[in-house]
Amino acid sequence: MLTRRNILAATALLAFVPLQAARADEPKFTNFTKEAFATAQKQGKSVLVDVCASWCPTCKAQGPILKSWLEKPENKDVLMLRVNFDTQLDVLKAFKVQNQSTLIMFKGEKETARSVGDTGAATIGQLIGSGV
Numbered sequence: 001m002l003t004r005r006n007i008l009a010a011t012a013l014l015a016f017v018p019l020q021a022a023r024a025d026e027p028k029f030t031n032f033t034k035e036a037f038a039t040a041q042k043q044g045k046s047v048l049v050d051v052c053a054s055w056c057p058t059c060k061a062q063g064p065i066l067k068s069w070l071e072k073p074e075n076k077d078v079l080m081l082r083v084n085f086d087t088q089l090d091v092l093k094a095f096k097v098q099n100q101s102t103l104i105m106f107k108g109e110k111e112t113a114r115s116v117g118d119t120g121a122a123t124i125g126q127l128i129g130s131g132v
Contacts, residue, residue: 027067032081032091044108045132046078049095051102053085058101061119066103068121068126078128105131 029050030036040047050066052059070078082093083091085100095104105113112130115123 014069015016026063027070027080029080029082032083032088034091036079037081040081041106041109046075046077047104048080048131049083049104049126050080050104051083051085051092051095051097051104056100056115057086058117058119062101062103062124065119065121065124069125075128075132078132095114103127107131 008069032049035042037047038047047071048066048070050059050062052062066080069075071082083097085092085097090124092098095102099116102116103114103124104111105119107130113127115127118127
């Protein structure tokens with residue numbers, strides 16, 4: 001039997017379920033694993049680490065900006081690894097991250113730039129460019 005309480009409970013529960021399907025305004029990313037990150041670093045790749053939370057409005061605002069920069073030909077080889085802010089606490093500690101919406105750019109094993117809460121297209125472009 002559908003009651004108002006059951007509908008409200010189901011709605012509240014859905015708010016906490018992360019969406020698995022990629023949205024059209026999101027960049028292509030791979031879920032962060034230590035192995036994928038270590039391999040990319042050893043190969044000297046450009047890696048963008050995106051610390052994100054599904055509930056974060058700033059992270060949502062960063063999505064289309066990241067997508068537009070990562071679709072540019074000069075950034076085609078950038079690997080974006082997404083860290084789940086709510087569940088990957090060991091990774092947050094390793095990167096010394098305290099907030100969601102943190103972007104960290106690497107070229108090989110060297111961190112080239114970092115930002116927190118940035119939604120400026122130009123400054124996010126500079127961050128990505130620092131590791132390409």
